[in-house]
Amino acid sequence: KQEVTQIPAALSVPEGENLVLNCSFTDSAIYNLQWFRQDPGKGLTSLLLIQSSQREQTSGRLNASLDKSSGRSTLYIAASQPGDSATYLCAVYLGGAGTALIFGKGTTLSVSS
């Protein structure tokens, strides 16, 4: 059974710091991996989607990498800002009819000014 783990569960950094969030998954047979952002009491917003054949994706100050063979992904946030404060969840898609996304519990990021 696929399990997705995110470490750390919470992270506090001062504004301007570069940071890395980690995601690991137990079964490397994935179609893709996504990183989502969730603001308190809100739904999920997709940030980056990495196909299993890709190594990384970039969007603005965000860079996500994928090492499928080792079952790991990282989300790199450059020059963090207070507006980046949120919970970041990673999710994997296994493919096949009847399956959806399998999520980790998330890392809650707090960026102080």
Add this chain to the structure above:
Amino acid sequence: DAMVIQNPRYQVTQFGKPVTLSCSQTLNHNVMYWYQQKSSQAPKLLFHYYDKDFNNEADTPDNFQSRRPNTSFCFLDIRSPGLGDAAMYLCATSRDIGALSTDTQYFGPGTRLTVL
């Protein structure tokens, strides 16, 4: 803007009193999903509709039911809510089942359910 809408945003019910949560979408997507997310936990898929075909996850309690009267609307019915059912309920859509290989799911803002 095209989007996924959930109503109400906050719902309070009493132990054992049936409650219905609503989701609508203007994306014209074929698939609609319901997730349950408890505090500091990962979203957990309850079931999904592929067009009119209902697909229940194996560990979803019988207390949870769903209806999809048309493409745009999907409802989550909790027949007899217990204290353990207090959670955020997230509705999501995707163009197609296979679309998730290249495209994301689109999430609504969620309904926070409180059970007294």
